[in-house]
Amino acid sequence: MLIDPKVTKLSIFNGGGGIVEREIKLSLNQGTNEFEIAAIPASFDPNSADIKLEYVSPGDKDLITLQQTIVSLPDVNTSQQIIDREKSAATNIITYSIDFTRELREKVSEICEASSYRTYADMKGTFNFIINSKINGEVIVKILYFIADLRIKWETTLQVNINDDGKSAEIEAYLVVDNQTGFSYEDVELGFAIFELPRDTFETTGADFVPAANIPVEQQAFAELSKQKRTQRMRNIML
Amino acid sequence: MKANIPTRNKIKLNWFKSKANLDIERNINVQYDATSVSYNKHNWEVSVKYVLVKQGDPKEIPVNSPMTLYKGGLPFLFLSTAGIIGNKIISEELIDDDIKIDDDIVQVIEGEEKVTYEDASDPKQHIEVRTRFDKISRRITIENKLDNEIDLVLDFKQTKDVTFVKSTPEPSTIEEPDYKFEIKIPSEEKSRITLELQAKIVKRVTKIKPEFIRIEKVKPDFIKKEGQ
Numbered sequence: 001m002l003i004d005p006k007v008t009k010l011s012i013f014n015g016g017g018g019i020v021e022r023e024i025k026l027s028l029n030q031g032t033n034e035f036e037i038a039a040i041p042a043s044f045d046p047n048s049a050d051i052k053l054e055y056v057s058p059g060d061k062d063l064i065t066l067q068q069t070i071v072s073l074p075d076v077n078t079s080q081q082i083i084d085r086e087k088s089a090a091t092n093i094i095t096y097s098i099d100f101t102r103e104l105r106e107k108v109s110e111i112c113e114a115s116s117y118r119t120y121a122d123m124k125g126t127f128n129f130i131i132n133s134k135i136n137g138e139v140i141v142k143i144l145y146f147i148a149d150l151r152i153k154w155e156t157t158l159q160v161n162i163n164d165d166g167k168s169a170e171i172e173a174y175l176v177v178d179n180q181t182g183f184s185y186e187d188v189e190l191g192f193a194i195f196e197l198p199r200d201t202f203e204t205t206g207a208d209f210v211p212a213a214n215i216p217v218e219q220q221a222f223a224e225l226s227k228q229k230r231t232q233r234m235r236n237i238m239l
Numbered sequence: 240m241k242a243n244i245p246t247r248n249k250i251k252l253n254w255f256k257s258k259a260n261l262d263i264e265r266n267i268n269v270q271y272d273a274t275s276v277s278y279n280k281h282n283w284e285v286s287v288k289y290v291l292v293k294q295g296d297p298k299e300i301p302v303n304s305p306m307t308l309y310k311g312g313l314p315f316l317f318l319s320t321a322g323i324i325g326n327k328i329i330s331e332e333l334i335d336d337d338i339k340i341d342d343d344i345v346q347v348i349e350g351e352e353k354v355t356y357e358d359a360s361d362p363k364q365h366i367e368v369r370t371r372f373d374k375i376s377r378r379i380t381i382e383n384k385l386d387n388e389i390d391l392v393l394d395f396k397q398t399k400d401v402t403f404v405k406s407t408p409e410p411s412t413i414e415e416p417d418y419k420f421e422i423k424i425p426s427e428e429k430s431r432i433t434l435e436l437q438a439k440i441v442k443r444v445t446k447i448k449p450e451f452i453r454i455e456k457v458k459p460d461f462i463k464k465e466g467q
Contacts, residue, residue, distance in 0.1 A: 010244065014301045117247060152244075156254065158306040158320070158328070160291065162261060166387065169261045171293060171328070173254040173300070177244055185244040190252075194301050 004038040005143055009189040012177060015196025016150030020044075022143040025056075028064060028133040035141075036128045041183055042079070043121035043149035046071035051129050054140035063134040070128040079123045083115075090115040114182065121149045122182030151180035154192050255298060259291040259328070265335060265391035269342070269379065273400040276375055276438045281342035283379075285391060288321070289330040297326050306330060337384045338391070345376040345433070350440075357443075363451040369442045374404070379432045383424040393420040393432060404435040 005024035012018040026035065049071050055061050090112040097108060131139065159172040175192060179185075242252060265287045275281070289308065300323050308316040321331040350372040357366040383389050397403045397416040411421040424430045 113247070156300050156304040157251075158300070158304060159309065160259075160261075160289075160306060161309045161312075166263075167261055169259050169291060171255075171257050171259050171291060173256070173298070175252045175254045176249055177242070177252070178249045179244045180247055182246055184246045187241055187243060190240050190242055190244075194299060 001034070002036045002038055005141065007185050007188050009191060010185050011191030011193055012152060012154045013193050013195040013197065014154055016153040017043075017146065017148050017195075017197045018152060018193075019144065019146055019191075023140065024143075025138055025140050026131075028131060028135075028137055028139060030133055030136050032067070033131045033133060034128065035131070036126070037143060039183065040125040040127045040145070041121055041147055041149065041181065042074050042123040042125045043147045043181070044073075044125050044127070045146040045148055046073060046125070046127075049127055049145040050143070052142045052144070053131070054142060056138045056140065060135070060137060060139065064137065064139050065132050067130040067132045070126065070130075072126040074120075074123045074125065076120060079120050082123075083118050083120070086115040086118060117180070118182060121151070147181075148197055149181050150197070151178075153178055255295075257293050257295050259293045262290040262292070263389075264288050264290060265338065265389060267340060267381070267391065267393045268396065269393060270396045270398060271401045271436070271438075272398060273438055273440055276377075276401045276436060277344065277347055277373070279344050283340040283342055285335040285338040285340065285381075286332045287335040288332045289318070291328040291330075293326045293328060295326075297323070299323065300328060338389070339382040339384060341380045341382075343378050343380075345378050346374075347376075348374040350374070359445050363448055364445055365448050367444045367446050369444070371440050373438045373440055375401075375436045375438050377434045377436065379434065380429055381422065381424060381431075382429045383426060386426050388423060388425045390421070390423050393422060394418070395420070395434060397436075400439045402437050402439075404437050406435065407433045 003024055003026065005022035007020055008023045009021040010018055011021075022037075026033070049069065051066055051069055053064060053066055055064065093108055094112055097104075100108065127143070127145070129141075131141075133139075154175055154177045157174045157176055159174070161170045161172070163169060177190070240252065242250060244250060265285050267283050267285050269281075269283055289306075300320055302320060302322060304320045306318050306320055306328075307314050308318070318330050318333060320328060322329045352369050352371040355368045355370070357368055359366050379393070381391070381393070395403065395406075395410075395418045397418070403418050406418070406420075408420070410418040412419045420432055422430050422432075
């Protein structure tokens with residue numbers, strides 16, 4: 001069954017990327033229940049994707065269990081072909097449109113802009129899970145995954161008003177969230193972390209090494225995360 | 240904090256407002272080596288950074304966050320943060336173009352040269368070391384082109400070749416090898432510091448030892464040829 005759990009919390013890294021937390025209450029039938037999560041970006045990290053069950057009544061713990069999760073990313077080449085076709089179609093719309101009235105113009109611009117910004121990270125990933133239930137009941141499912149999309153990030157800006165005495169000032173601080181991804185987040189609890197996903201390419205001799213060039217830019221950070229040799233700790237999360 | 244984050248948009252959220260004490264730190268770092276100490280002119284630069292000591296709880300502000308300074312409701316300086324220590328917000332260091340520094344040579348009194356010898360790699364040679372201690376006097380003029388009085392610290396750091404002898408005015412603090420001068424300069428005025436320094440000038444020349452210098456004799460072949 002296709003489900004679209006609400007994004008409850010979004011912790012954004014100042015260096016780009018973040019952690020998405022989603023939640024949904026599901027009705028279960030006795031037996032095997034398979035669910036497919038909608039709107040999973042291809043920039044999500046399949047290795048860190050996690051599901052936690054929260055039981056409505058404590059007795060359900062032994063009756064409702066998570067059997068498995070199934071995660072995968074879309075094929076890079078096929079996705080790129082689709083993106084290229086979309087971009088080409090958008091160009092044709094602009095080129096061959098006979099008339100742009102005000103309303104149509106805005107709609108066409110919206111479609112064309114969306115396609116011109118689209119990258120592999122805006123494609124859909126697969127995140128399915130199976131719950132085994134011995135009863136007909138309900139369970140709250142919490143889903144958590146990292147997004148390695150450097151197009152969503154935050155920064156602070158400080159406005160310092162210096163007083164006439166020149167020795168004191170008033171600081172006004174703002175948080176600016178820049179979301180250039182293809183995903184919107186409605187009414188989410190925001191978290192801000194000082195963290196930068198590793199981006200440098202490392203020299204490796206490992207046979208299983210996938211050249212960075214073959215990995216989409218948005219995914220390179222996670223591809224290299226496991227090869228990191230230096231410690232990099234998330235410094236602080238501000239709420 | 241809850242918000243809507245629409246696709247391909249930037250959103251701005253209020254974070255905090257706070258009062259702070261402002262300290263403007265201006266520094267001039269002066270240092271010479273055996274060669275540069277006798278240059279006719281040096282143009283040093285003043286580095287300036289803004290330190291805000293915030294009231295209330297400390298906030299983690301990332302490095303390189305944009306910071307705009309306003310005076311009288313108008314922005315006058317755009318810079319970014321360089322670091323946060325507790326409640327201290329420290330800006331990046333900038334070069335203050337409104338403070339001009341001229342460092343001119345006043346006098347050089349060459350000292351008496353002393354010659355010593357060191358072994359060279361070739362046993363027939365030695366290194367002649369000529370050492371002299373010059374007395375050098377330099378005058379540093381600092382001009383404040385701003386419309387307000389400034390405080391700055393001139394830090395003269397002595398090196399192995401150039402040492403501090405005395406100065407006018409005297410340094411405010413001495414923590415060898417640093418001699419610091421705390422200076423206050425009113426708007427559109429100049430301040431001067433005269434430094435008297437001692438420079439160790441060493442010249443090394445590799446020479447053949449005297450006992451190995453041969454006096455060339457005129458070959459008799461020439462005489463023979465003349466006789467023939």
